[in-house]
Amino acid sequence: VALVPSDGLLRIGEVASAAGVSTRTVDFYTSLGLVEPAARSAGNYRLYEPVAAERIALIQRLEGHGIGLDDIAAALRGEAGSAPRRLEDLQRDLPVLQAGDDAHGLLAAVTARAHALISTALDIAAGLPPAPL
């Protein structure tokens, strides 16, 4: 039995297991436009490019940072402010934080979250391509 379409596209179940989520979640994300099938099979099955699984995994990481699906969707659509300017601001501000004494809980918590976000940003910048949907 040919379980995989010969063109390398994946059906929903394959995308789901590759991304580590349920097919219902892939279905849900698709309905929100967070991922989009590259094609439909003759039998109306949605066919995704393999990169869709990475995209879904990325969405899950972003959600883990408290970023809502609406914001993620907007970002994926390419709506954005100026990242470079913001990065300069961060560069300027970090020494101020470092100059402070051993941070108390809140500062540490906020910093930890910012750190996790930067890590995610680095992953995006380094690995996953601009994702042509």
Next chain:
Amino acid sequence: VALVPSDGLLRIGEVASAAGVSTRTVDFYTSLGLVEPAARSAGNYRLYEPVAAERIALIQRLEGHGIGLDDIAAALRGEAGSAPRRLEDLQRDLPVLQAGDDAHGLLAAVTARAHALISTALDIAAGLPPAPL
């Protein structure tokens, strides 16, 4: 009529309006241990220090960054990792991000959020004291 306790402490309604939230919210946060009355009046009214209002305003800002009340509570309790180490990591990673070309939407969105978090961290470091609860 003496609306304010003579010792400078505030009743729940005063804290609420100073923080820009409802008394129910102050009540709720108090029940979670996010703020704590400094005393009780003879009639069992909760009496808060004025700084409690700032604390509540801070909690609201943190919530705006997607940080849950449980995490905030833990942070306020002083549980924390090593902020300085994380700040060094950020310092190291930022140039990598800046070296990239004009970021696409996702990167910009994540960076924006990190930026907002750092701003909040700076506010904490600069202004609001370690808050002896």
Next chain:
DNA sequence: TTGCTCCTCACGTCACGTGAGGTGGC
């Protein structure tokens, strides 16, 4: 009396899925 507060129990809301169930392709 008026407007505040206390406390408790239940309900509301929003985001994020998830279940179920009837469908057709493989």
Next chain:
DNA sequence: TTGCTCCTCACGTCACGTGAGGTGGC
């Protein structure tokens, strides 16, 4: 037949409050 998929409508869950209602202090 089996296990996949499609689609839709409704339900579940968790976090975060909010409403209401009976209480006593001011």
